[in-house]
Amino acid sequence: MSRLVIVVEKASDWGSYYPSDNVVTAMDYLREPVGGEERTHVVNLCRSYKYLGTGYYVSLLGEARGHRVIPSVRTINDLRKRALYGLDVEDLNQKLANFLPAGGRDTTDLGILVYFGETSYPALKDLARQVFELFPCPLLRIEFERERVWRISAIKPIGLHTLDDPQEDAFAQSLDAFSKKLWRKPRARRQYRYDLAMLVDPEEAMPPSDRKALKSFIAAGKEIGIEVDPIGKNDYTRLAEYDGLFIRETTALDHHTYRFAHKAEREGMVVIDDPTSILRCTNKIYLHDLLRSRKLAVPRTEILYKDDPRQLKELPERLGLPMVLKIPDGSFSRGVVKVDSVEALEKAAAELFQSTALVIAQEFLYTEYDWRVGVLNHEALYACQYFMSRGHWQIYNHGAKGSAKSGGFKTLPVREAPAEVIKLALKATQPIGDGLYGVDIKQTKDRVVVIEVNDNPSVDAGVEDAYLGEDLYRRIMEEFLRRMQRKRLGVA
Template sequence: MSRLVIVVEKASDWGSYYPSDNVVAAQDYLKEPIAADDERVQVINLCRSYKYLGIGYYVSLLAEARGHKVIPSVRTINDLRKRALYGLDIEDLNQKLTKFLPEGGRDTTDFGVLVYFGETSYTTLSDLARQVFDTFPCPILRLEFEREKVWQIAAIKPAGLHTLTDQQEDSFAASLDKFSKKLWRRPRARKAYRYDIAMLADPNEAMPPSNKRALKSFVEAGREIGIEVEIIGKNDYSRLAEYDGLFIRETTAIDNHTYRFANKAEKEGMVVIDDPGSILKCTNKIYLHDLLKSRKLATPKTEILYRDDAKKLAELPDQLGFPIVLKIPDGSFSRGIVKVETVEELKKAADDLFQHTALVLAQEFMFTEFDWRIGVLDGQALYACQYFMSRGHWQIYNHGANATQKSGGFKTLPVRDAPSEVVKLALKATASIGDGLYGVDLKQNSERNVVIEVNDNPSIDAGVEDDYLGEDLYRRIMEEFLRRLERKRLGIAD
């Protein structure tokens, strides 16, 4: 059985329609998870904007974390922000526009139509509307065309329910009613057959996930088992389809090219590590917290702060006690994390962070001399490290202007020598994310073990993570690529 949830940013946005128990305000949806039980929850996100780290963005983000089927997905939201994707994903459509557009528009230089769940009132453009919606599933899309010598798509933009006229609201309502009765389906992946892997890396990145020696070791390990590994950069996007697999060795984020590469590679039927789903789940701490919480996995005591919610901010010291750690959702390598010890510091830090995001993560402070990092590949523990705090600092990485060193020390050991309860917790955390390559950060004290975060693109540096396994670490990862390539060639599903 399915349950339909329609999320609106403001109650007035639904004012033209009959009241319904299916309609929920965005703030209520974010604050109070809807219990799914055995129901399949389908969420239609009709927020006014899907701006990155805005309210509409978080509705889709947390819907996915809670296992709800949502439209638009975060992947779609990010794809719509990338102008370069229009021609790549729907390149054959531009050639058809001339016959779709109304006759008699000889002097027209621009033209736009609204598409509701893949439907438009312009019947001659119905096929085009469906193809665009299949590529970018979003409730309301505005297609904008321009003509120079020929007609072409100028932009594909999400539109808000609150912007519709009375007549457009009627069309939207009819399309919504029709769409909500259909099954939600994913596009089929295409097959690939050649054994060449593109390894995405940035030689100018200040703190890359793999140093140059490690990248060289990946290349050599691949060649030993018959895989050609070629290092590529962000300007090689158009060449991506030439390869069988993509291995991302650059710090990932869903608002930069790494996510776009992963998304394109997956659609091309390539073997991908990091896959776009893992990037989505791991790079945002709000999403990850909600996901781990829904799986009942141990984490530090955590509260979510909302912009302009002064009451919640004032209650925080009583809920968590000082010190409190505030985190922006998409920070990495200890960036965007602040420890506060007074009410004044809390207010100032929150104000600063809310300049960049609508939600902030607040956690209790747990001091430990080191963090555990358990490397996991395809659901199996791969390596175990202890990362010690930077000297005189409370984090592993110290980004302060007067820091004498960037990071603390480390100790790499066999997985069997790591506490079994830490390893088991790490494996449970990654099981809720996928079967890729992950680095799980955990803290352990005399009372408990907790997951701090799961990294989709864990550090694998020569001389650090490979300190115990040596070259075998790189070989194991390349062998997993080979296994997946072989299974894909034989048409065997993982």
């Protein structure tokens, strides 16, 4: 199991708590490395993290020894840069209004303590967690000030020795909860060579993998020595204990999935979806420019600007009717509208512009089905035909009563799919990366065009695996194994 080492600057700083073999002084830690071959987590509780001070060196040398240290040197450096947090915080006024005691509306500055992302003030719990995710540090004081609106004025690490009795109790509870996450169970899992976190959301309405597929990923990993551990969005602080991260939750840039990917990459983990792929795929306008710059075939497309009504009037002549309007970051056919008239175009554009400054417009290409080619590390894994939902022009019909309805599918061996479809799919992923992608392609009588590239493609039991079966999951896990082995060997 992981070993936890708590480093204090002076032994007296731990005086209010029970003695523990896990607690060492900073000088003892610096003079004599601890942890051995075990995976070691270090909680650095030094009084100060000033540059080249004792606390700074605890984190610096801990990282050099391969220990997982909180706070990291990067966090220590980031906390000195006020520009990183001197910004208005969305909804902060309302949250602080709920937090302030009666009669305290004239307050212009205040602060809260945060222990491992937890605070004793319910109205600010989400904010405390978000700050901890940005600056993972055991003890933080967040200070606020109000001029016209509330804003964070400072985020400061504080020393354990500064806490009073109630604060010491709150810190002890948070440390206990934090350490239990690190020690969450005895590691029978050491029989496995590698540990892979699989980020999932059991409550997601349309997840990229259903429960049966997730179980198949876990079973495939087990066969080759990888323990695949499902985690959720509240397990952000646990990421460092894994060798890799596999995101099986719909991704977005303004979402915890991107924060997880970014943190995992910073920790040197193998990541699919990596943050660069999320960036390049989740925004359709960015993706369109990327594909067009590589001279790949795409539908005729125009980017619409909210403040340019003349462009909207000229659009039917340029793209014809019907046409399709899309918000930049929609998924599973959401945020996509087909318009058949000028009036419908104006109405749909006005509605979409309420949530985005730019809208993508494309010519409408009718096909009975779309191709989806699964690509991993520049090799095609599977080829599916996704048929349009009955009586609808899209694969998913979100206007159906009850839940969204989808059309049928047909999964083929890659060798039986049209060569031009597979070739275009592989070309489309080249400028994006070497991860796992789903390339959506339309094939008409005279054209083959890329609709989009998905960084988080669907892998559902009985659909994408209909031809390869369990071998599909094994091939994906084998790619994780290959990459984790190279990481461990220090091979780029």
